[in-house]
Amino acid sequence: MTDIAALARGCAILGTGGGGDVRTGSLAAVRAVREYGEVPLVELADLPEDALVVPLSGIGAPTVSHEMIHSEEEPKRIAEEVERLFGRPPTAIMSSEIGGANGVAPVAWAAQLGLPLLDADGMGRAFPEVQMVSMYVAGLPANLVIMSDVAGNVVTIRPVDGLWSERLARAVCVASGSHALMADYVLTAARARGAVIEGTVTRALDVGRATEGAPDPLRALQDRLGAVRLITGKLTDVERRTTGGFVRGTATVEGTGDDRGRSLALELQNENLVAVENGRVRAMVPDLITVVDTETAAAVQTESLRYGQRVTVLAWPCDPLWRTPKGLETAGPRAFGYELDYVPVEELTAHG
Amino acid sequence: MTDIAALARGCAILGTGGGGDVRTGSLAAVRAVREYGEVPLVELADLPEDALVVPLSGIGAPTVSHEMIHSEEEPKRIAEEVERLFGRPPTAIMSSEIGGANGVAPVAWAAQLGLPLLDADGMGRAFPEVQMVSMYVAGLPANLVIMSDVAGNVVTIRPVDGLWSERLARAVCVASGSHALMADYVLTAARARGAVIEGTVTRALDVGRATEGAPDPLRALQDRLGAVRLITGKLTDVERRTTGGFVRGTATVEGTGDDRGRSLALELQNENLVAVENGRVRAMVPDLITVVDTETAAAVQTESLRYGQRVTVLAWPCDPLWRTPKGLETAGPRAFGYELDYVPVEELTAHG
Missing domain, CATH: 3.40.1610.10 (CV3147-like domain)
Known part of the structure; x- marks a missing residue:
């Protein structure tokens, strides 16, 4: 390997x-x-x-x-x-x-x-x-x-x-x-x-290779992941604090191009946990929400989020294990203090 | 036992x-x-x-x-x-x-x-x-x-x-x-x-029995311990806070009777660590400093210190182990953040 x-x-x-x-x-x-x-x-x-x-x-x-x-x-x-x-x-x-x-x-x-x-x-x-x-x-x-x-x-x-x-x-x-x-x-x-x-x-290796030599890395990555594109835009607000061994905060992406006029807020607790647009949840933990560089499709990790970055936010389904009752009890939105009932990302984005 | x-x-x-x-x-x-x-x-x-x-x-x-x-x-x-x-x-x-x-x-x-x-x-x-x-x-x-x-x-x-x-x-x-x-x-x-x-x-049992049936419990205890009486008076100021698993604070005893006009301040960190009178240290850790009820000679522990209590403060030498360089490095005044060179209680009180 x-x-x-x-x-x-x-x-x-x-x-x-x-x-x-x-x-x-x-x-x-x-x-x-x-x-x-x-x-x-x-x-x-x-x-x-x-x-x-x-x-x-x-x-x-x-x-x-x-x-x-x-x-x-x-x-x-x-x-x-x-x-x-x-x-x-x-x-x-x-x-x-x-x-x-x-x-x-x-x-x-x-x-x-x-x-x-x-x-x-x-x-x-x-x-x-x-x-x-x-x-x-x-x-x-x-x-x-x-x-x-x-x-x-x-x-x-x-x-x-x-x-x-x-x-x-x-x-x-x-x-x-x-x-x-x-x-x-x-x-x-x-x-x-x-x-x-x-x-x-093997899956991580596969995802990492998806963008290699691809003419449109973002498209290639999205296809490989089976991901929905939540927004493309730029980071306008990043607020982080480290407390008790955790990084918590929020980040806001303002849409550009086709997404101009839209705005997506991400709730962070080391990971991206909830994506909200105009008060409507578009994806939530345990489904995966990743911020990537719009051009290279490389992931932007929480500690590297910076004002002005051109990014795209992708979301895709978690392993079925996390959608079981015990899985959601362990790592669903309420396990992180969000008063939300879990809805799979496919449903949230299908109704969009 | x-x-x-x-x-x-x-x-x-x-x-x-x-x-x-x-x-x-x-x-x-x-x-x-x-x-x-x-x-x-x-x-x-x-x-x-x-x-x-x-x-x-x-x-x-x-x-x-x-x-x-x-x-x-x-x-x-x-x-x-x-x-x-x-x-x-x-x-x-x-x-x-x-x-x-x-x-x-x-x-x-x-x-x-x-x-x-x-x-x-x-x-x-x-x-x-x-x-x-x-x-x-x-x-x-x-x-x-x-x-x-x-x-x-x-x-x-x-x-x-x-x-x-x-x-x-x-x-x-x-x-x-x-x-x-x-x-x-x-x-x-x-x-x-x-x-x-x-x-x-055995020593603790012996000290505990010293006051049993004694006509002057304080005197009996002091003799058994080989302790110096630092002050007899009443507690006028007690300040404690619990942080990070520790109780820290200070307590002040204002002299009464023969000690009228005198005042002794105790520095606490779970234990009584330093006794100061008019800016002069009278006893310090690792020597022992205990507050007792003046009448019964029962110990008053840090968490029981209360305004107005009639108390006597006793001090006596620690085990010789604590007076070695390693002992003082481990539990001398500087180990608790006091900028003091250790002086045995016998010397501090002899010069009083």
């Missing part, structure tokens, strides 16, 4: 603005592959039943994490703790979240550990909170989190549920300087079946 | 205002002993070399902890985690901090676990921060903290040093609702020698 540039582009698109700056993840991945060699991509079906899969992600505020110096010791300390707790070493690394830096950086972590990367993740996108993973939605008890930080501290959390997992992991993250590496759940391959979203590394 | 009332009185005196409300610890101890039976007191010399000693303490802000409901599951979850990590169960419980509730509550935890209590602690008094323990001063690596909370969460911290231990444990404590039970270090008896302060449970 050599095409880290394409993977990074794809992960940025699937990150819906969040998941950490893909440039950090890419640099780390390129450097680690150069030093330790290629990372094989494996499928779940290829692993023995008792193989240990370690889902890893960076946890923290994007505006902090892309400035942080990462340590190669972090994945090693987590692998050591896994071996201490389970009596055997990890078999494969998995990305907890394919969106953003957390989709790319696992290549670095896998390379450093000399382990393969599983072609799967726990979100199929990016989400801001620890319990918002497919394993939780699939009903696996959220009973183990292992964290390591750049200072060398290792913290193992045995939470009573996913909400405590998030609360405690976030507190540790903030105390560690608003960034840490985290293994959330350690899964046998047997337990991972049906509890992870398979094929998402 | 039946005399929980005397133990509680002694622990309150040794708590220098902090360590949590002894009433909470006493109630829990009385109840647990009634249900599970007496707790034997053992000496370090009685334990086999590889016996596991688990130093336990409640961590949190006193103003929160005395209102919290504790769970009997907390010590059990810590004991389970110790067994999981070390492959054998704990042999004895130790109080991390003999001062305040943390000196009394270990009787409850030991009873619930059916284990003896070691006649020792890690402070010989109370201190507000996790790394301020004799094990740290003795140079044992601060590399393991196990915490459990009332919700049932268990967090294991492998910090790189004592300061990270404090920082991470405090963050977990605040996330857990500003109270948690904590095992800080797990020691073999062999490692505990010279690294714990022995005899302090």
Whole structure:
């Protein structure tokens, strides 16, 4: 799996603005592959039943994490703790979240550990909170989190549920300087079946390659994603603040060209969560909403939103898992404090 | 070790205002002993070399902890985690901090676990921060903290040093609702020698009994402690605030009787840290400063300080361990942000 540039582009698109700056993840991945060699991509079906899969992600505020110096010791300390707790070493690394830096950086972590990367993740996108993973939605008890930080501290959390997992992991993250590496759940391959979203590394690579050499990159990306174009215009208002390990804020896109006179507001919480036009919701979490550069179709992540940028906002359907009652309870609009009943993006835009 | 009332009185005196409300610890101890039976007191010399000693303490802000409901599951979850990590169960419980509730509550935890209590602690008094323990001063690596909370969460911290231990444990404590039970270090008896302060449970019992039936309780207590009387008067000003799991503030005692015209200010950070009269320091941490009721000689803990109380402030020398360079670096006045060079209370009061 050599095409880290394409993977990074794809992960940025699937990150819906969040998941950490893909440039950090890419640099780390390129450097680690150069030093330790290629990372094989494996499928779940290829692993023995008792193989240990370690889902890893960076946890923290994007505006902090892309400035942080990462340590190669972090994945090693987590692998050591896994071996201490389970009596055997990890078999494969998995990305907890394919969106953003957390989709790319696992290549670095896998390379450093000399382990393969599983072609799967726990979100199929990016989400801001620890319990918002497919394993939780699939009903696996959220009973183990292992964290390591750049200072060398290792913290193992045995939470009573996913909400405590998030609360405690976030507190540790903030105390560690608003960034840490985290293994959330350690899964046998047997337990991972049906509890992870398979094929998402391949999907990210595929999305990242869609724009390569395309005469109309935006069109090519939109087709590959099966996305609706919500607006094309320029960013006129960006308001962000970092609190408690999160970036929250709003961004407004004023339409240009065919969209002149229209205006779309995005609600952000690390990721783009809700898109509103004239008081009418056009797309909402857990469906994916990504801001891209209108010309290149490259994703514009939350921390890079700037006044005056020429952008297009795309939206497309999430993995069906997130549309189940447990999925919506975990990561639907109300899980983020919006008093909205979830309506799929296809319906919202079909009625437009 | 039946005399929980005397133990509680002694622990309150040794708590220098902090360590949590002894009433909470006493109630829990009385109840647990009634249900599970007496707790034997053992000496370090009685334990086999590889016996596991688990130093336990409640961590949190006193103003929160005395209102919290504790769970009997907390010590059990810590004991389970110790067994999981070390492959054998704990042999004895130790109080991390003999001062305040943390000196009394270990009787409850030991009873619930059916284990003896070691006649020792890690402070010989109370201190507000996790790394301020004799094990740290003795140079044992601060590399393991196990915490459990009332919700049932268990967090294991492998910090790189004592300061990270404090920082991470405090963050977990605040996330857990500003109270948690904590095992800080797990020691073999062999490692505990010279690294714990022995005899302090007996000392607390002894101090607690000093006032029993004494015609002049204050005099009896002062003699037993070898304490200097800094002032007798009434509390005229008490200012406290709870931030980040700590109680901070100041209290002023205006002299009465022979001390009329004098005034003593106490600086608080869970414990009484510095006593100042007319800009002159009369006693400072790590020496012990305790406010007692002038009539009964019972300790007045930080959270119980009230305007108008008739009190006497006593001060006496700390364990010699705290006067070593490492001891002062860990818990001397500068460790609490005071720009003061440590001078022993005997010298400060001799020159008065």
